Amino acid sequence: MTSTLTPPRTATRPGRGGFAQLLHSEWTKFRTVRGWVRSTVGAVLIICLVGLLATAAGNKSDPDGSSALPVGPGGEAVNDSFYFVHQKLQGDGSITVAVSSLAGVVSTNPNDSRSGLAPWAKAGIIVKDGLDQGSSYAAMMVTGSHGVRMQYDYTHDTAGAAGAASQEAPRWLRLQRTGDTLTGYESADGSKWTEVGHADLTGLSRTPEVGLFVTSPSIKDETGTGTGFAPAVATGTFDRIALGGQWTGGSWASDQVGKDAGTSASYSQDTKGQATPEGSGFKVTGAGDIAPVVGGPATSGVRTIENFLVGAFAGLIIMVVVGAGYITVEYRRGMIGLTLAASPRRGRVLVAKGLVIGSLAFVVGVVSAAVMVPFGGQRSESNGFPVLTVPAATELRVIVGTGLLLAAASVFALAVGAILRRSAVAITVVVVGMVLPYLLATASVLPDGASQWLLRVTPAAGFAIQQSIERYDQVVTVYSPSSGYFPLAPWAGLAVLCAYAAASFAAAVVLLRRRDV
CATH class of the missing domain: 2.60.120.560 (Exo-inulinase; domain 1)
Structure with a gap:
């Protein structure tokens, strides 16, 4: 009598349900850490608070608050x-x-x-x-x-x-x-x-x-x-x-x-x-x-919607801290071994973390911008500062773009954190590479040529997505970063930041697979 032995089944690859479970697990991990949740809520508050302070600063061009800039057929001032x-x-x-x-x-x-x-x-x-x-x-x-x-x-x-x-x-x-x-x-x-x-x-x-x-x-x-x-x-x-x-x-x-x-x-x-x-x-x-109407010295006292979103860089720093800590804390506390044991496909773990932190950062940016753009405009006009009106499509791009800016920066920080495994070092790398060039370029610390170079080749180029004012050859003004003009178009600038984030994320996936936990 002969018998046929059935070979043992090999482990099947996790399907869609497996990744959904992993994603839910990472979300649960995030929301159970109170510091991360508080920091995320705090990012919304700090963006709005800094924006409110900006609406009250400067010299009024219309002390009585009685005038507004004319609006053309396309919706622009x-x-x-x-x-x-x-x-x-x-x-x-x-x-x-x-x-x-x-x-x-x-x-x-x-x-x-x-x-x-x-x-x-x-x-x-x-x-x-x-x-x-x-x-x-x-x-x-x-x-x-x-x-x-x-x-x-x-x-x-x-x-x-x-x-x-x-x-x-x-x-x-x-x-x-x-x-x-x-x-x-x-x-x-x-x-x-x-x-x-x-x-x-x-x-x-x-x-x-x-x-x-x-x-x-x-x-x-x-x-x-x-x-x-x-x-x-x-x-x-x-x-x-x-x-x-x-x-x-x-x-x-x-x-x-x-x-x-x-x-x-x-x-x-x-x-x-x-x-x-x-x-x-x-x-x-x-x-x-x-x-x-464009920006520059000729429009001193006139607000643009970017003025109401100056707090975005502060909120971005908070989300960078959260994004880097989202992976480095597991290394510091020795939890990364348990995470990877529960889900051996290491690349999927990092993707799940990226989706969680990127989605949360996107919501932070969109909610903050959706509140500050209309509210900041009303507050500025009531305080005697005319607001430079833009078409509805431009306003929508700035609001959604602020969310994408924070999302890309958070994923960038997550990837750098996975590469360096140390929170403080990862945060420093991202802040120095992204926030510092932005501040140096827009604060007139550097010559215009150097400022434009920084905003072309560093991750700070991503801030261009928030630019609402356009450049017109038939209007003479100072088209410089200090006046709100980026050398790259809005979506091109965001693409530079996304390229840094994508390259860092790919490197992080490779290293996570090859290195011991």
Whole structure:
């Protein structure tokens, strides 16, 4: 009689349920340590507390708390201040004009004015959906140093021909309205026209205000290297105005759009906005700008949503301490052997820990930002600090990005802790590599070049995900880390931090598998 022996079954690999059980075990381990739970709650409180203190600091730009920055069609804060000679267009039509000169005056102090033209001083024609600041528009213009441009709805800019306007070589401009579409043209002689661009202004009223405008933003100091900005005024001369289509038949009116020049500049004591007839056209003087509001010295006293999240770096440090301790405490107390004995697949243990600490840090960041962004804005405006409005999509990205920032930093700390096995050393490595470069770069301790280099190559690049203000070539300011501008785009900066975290995590998994506990 023969018998067949059945070989013993080999141990099966843990399935989805096995990993879920491991994940639950790591979560239970976390929540039973009161220090970790208290620290996580404390991170939310410290982010909010520091943000609240920041909303009360600084010099008020509006002591009465009565003004707010205009908001453009896209939801961004804008400057919308210029001198306007206008009348109403009835339906479709066009306006054509020759700009024969554009000159300017800069006031370096109340008692001193000199000739000078801001690079983005503008003189041209505009179709605007009413005189309210922030209303939709399209414009063709001659600029101080950037040739002919077509701009619309504050953030859009298209280049035309280069060169300045002069009596001998005027710049001809034309705007043609067809429904909601505005098309801009330029010409060197008034007969041969070249299309510069077009804009779709959906919802444009049937009778928009159309006419001539001049404006000039502030200009940097004489050296061009400092952070000072002086009030600048521009004067444009317009000749041979031609109107096509159906107009209301009214006479030309002239107005200052906006009570002043917004955050971009102001009229000096010796200058003011005005329009005077000259020959077949007008000579128009104006100041201010039609453009998005950006950060920098020109907007001192204006808050951005990043100001309400300055406590994120403090909360991040707390979560780094928790993340590093989440693994190093097991080495210090000799518990790591039991953990790995219960779950021999060591890489899965580290993944489970990463999911737990990363998820908690993400919740900390999102909850803190979701509270501080709207509450900080309301508190700032009530205290007399205008807030730089941003589109809803940007606000959402900053809120979610703050959670991702803390999550990536916590996982980074966990991985470094697994590599070094010592909490104090791991925390020091992460803080020195991430928080210290951020503080040095944004506090103007280092030159701009060094600050930008740090925010490109160190984990501190991840803080770029919180940047809400954009850089626009048509707006002059100091685009530096100290003014809130990172050298990398928001998601690119976060990717740098995630790369550090991923590389450290991979190294930690390899070492955890190879080393004795």
